[in-house]
Amino acid sequence: MTSNTEKEMELKFQRMLFKVQESLTGDEVQDLVFLCSDLLSLKDLSTVTSAGQLFTLLENRALLSIEDASLLLELLSIIKRKSLIRSLTLDEFMPTDGTTYSQQISPYRQLLYELSESICEQDLKNIKFLLLKTLSRKKLERDTTLLQLFLEMEKEDLLDENKLENLQKIIAEINPSLEKRITQYKTERYESGGMLIAQEIGDITPVPYTHTSPQVLTSLTSLTSVDVEGEVDRLSLTEGAAAISGDQSQHVDSHSVIENENLDLTVTENGDIQQYEMKGDRRGFCLIINNCNFKSLRRREGTDIDEGSLKGVFKWLGFEVLTKQDCSSHQILQALRDLAARDHTRADCVVCCVLSHGRAEGIVGVDEKIVTYRELIENLTSNQCRSLFKKPKLFFIQACRGTDNQPAAFPPIFSKDEDTTVSDAAVPRDSIPERADYLLAMSTVPHYASYREPEKGTWFIQSLCRNLKLLVPRGSDLLTILTKVNSDVSKKTDKSGVKKQMPQPEFTLTKRVVFPPPKTPPPLP
CATH class of the missing domain: 3.40.50.1460 (Rossmann fold)
Structure with a gap:
């Protein structure tokens, strides 16, 4: 009986993955590939053309399983597929031993994705122009996406979570409001212990990123809100005219x-x-x-x-x-x-x-x-x-x-x-x-x-x-x-x-x- 139940759950899990695969566009698959580039080798990811291939790689690395699908939940949340999340049965494939869902996609990787979502086509052309003396023209072809540019900059050692200055200068020329988002990330990383700044000197010593970041996936139905005193979603609107x-x-x-x-x-x-x-x-x-x-x-x-x-x-x-x-x-x-x-x-x-x-x-x-x-x-x-x-x-x-x-401030009449x-x-x-x-x-x-x-x-x-x-x-x-x-x-x-x-x-x-x-x-x- 147990064996039949396990087979049914396995089949249900594969059906869920297939539903996600069929729901994602090609661009969204490449977004997920980029977000997973710290979890899987770039060589393996270079051959991924479908969500199914990506899921297989994650399963082989024990990052995605029938016992723990929290990474899938996190990825879909980051790319804002909320309606797809609600249509799935993800709660059946989450740890039941009280384990919290740790953030597996680094804040740095999420920052780069957030920047790419805020850059228009003309801004991308301008970024490529500013990189002409830094990257080869082949890597700056018309169909190269901003996420692909980020990966190329990382390969050339021009960009990583401790080396954002080059990107920040480029973004500052293209879109000053986005440049402030990079500054905000640096501040948050420092305040959370990601950077140690030496007293008076200002030297910055990097501290390796760990998967002990604050919990970001508190429930399956409310993925974007923070309901804890003292914590407010950083995307809050200015309120009041x-x-x-x-x-x-x-x-x-x-x-x-x-x-x-x-x-x-x-x-x-x-x-x-x-x-x-x-x-x-x-x-x-x-x-x-x-x-x-x-x-x-x-x-x-x-x-x-x-x-x-x-x-x-x-x-x-x-x-x-x-x-x-x-x-x-x-x-x-x-x-x-x-x-x-x-x-x-x-x-x-x-x-x-x-x-x-x-x-x-x-x-x-x-x-x-x-x-x-x-x-x-x-x-x-x-x-x-x-x-x-x-x-x-x-x-x-x-x-x-x-x-x-x-x-009202007076009693009822x-x-x-x-x-x-x-x-x-x-x-x-x-x-x-x-x-x-x-x-x-x-x-x-x-x-x-x-x-x-x-x-x-x-x-x-x-x-x-x-x-x-x-x-x-x-x-x-x-x-x-x-x-x-x-x-x-x-x-x-x-x-x-x-x-x-x-x-x-x-x-x-x-x-x-x-x-x-x-x-x-x-x-x-």
Whole structure:
């Protein structure tokens, strides 16, 4: 019986590996090859053309097995294949003796991969030009990828985890904001014991990398969040409009941090922040995902009012509006993939509005499965959609981020049975974009509910539409408008005077978003 069970598990394991193999693109396979270049010999890796070949090498080295598939989990997490991870049965192939999952891909290797994901085609051409006197022309051919260049630099002893100066100089000339990421890596490595700096002299003595790094794979369902006091995901967004617009914005989440090194604000000679260009042939696409009818959750009465308001305002602003109703989790992600597949070359920006129930993990589809905020936005990164490179990607999210109510500062006056305000509770710890030029305008701060009036729509969306119509003609930038939305919504309450709501914009914008004032009057309410 035991033998049959073992054979069944072995067959299931091989089926899982086959599913991963069939799901990965050729480029993703080469990404995995690069990430494994510290674990396997370059000679063996040079012949790998499929994920199956790579898995065989890892199995032969006892790095991947039916007893421990944590390396596969780590690799898929690094290349951001979250939906694939969720579709697998990886938990069946993890150690059951209480062993923690140690980080096997070094932070150095992950840094290089992260840099490659942030470099556009033109930047790669510039890097190759700067390496003309260092590497042979054959190694700088047109189809050579940045990861292949890194490997060539390592072969020439121009690059390793203790020798980043050459790469840092090149990146500094190409993309200063990415150069700061290398500096950040050096700092983190020093602080974690990776470098010993001699007192006063400044000599740097390398310490070998060990596999005792902090745990990075804490669960199969939350691979990108850190929920430990004192630790915050380094990809956190700047929170609150005050960071750019100069206006005041309530800052509530005590676990959030401002990472200025991730923002490369373009300024003019007199110190003013520049604006994104809004001179394209068209403003862009606006996708509205409106979920009303759920399998067992309460129907979102009044959401059609929000959809109508958003349609009217964004058409008035010059957007081509696309709408999707009652989407499952899969359909939400497919709608984003379809949006990314469109040509945005002549567009100024892109907008996505999501109206749905929300839970701690993210947005809820009508099938009541979760779509995390990271999944929501990752399809529109510049790597996934080149025509959106350096263009603002604007998300407006109407959903709860928890079930707590924000109480007012005075006692209730009316009885609860007179209250017709409904909560959308059903916060995203991982609602963290990894690229520049993003805005996520959230209807509420983490852990709290947001409110919807069946006859009037939601407080947040209605305030957003009203203030866009009021302030765009005055030339106000989007963050200033969202600050006004914050102010308006913060003053609202239910009839009992108990429930309160505080919206929260999060962004990695590098310029001001200013919509050109339309020549026509704003749409009627």
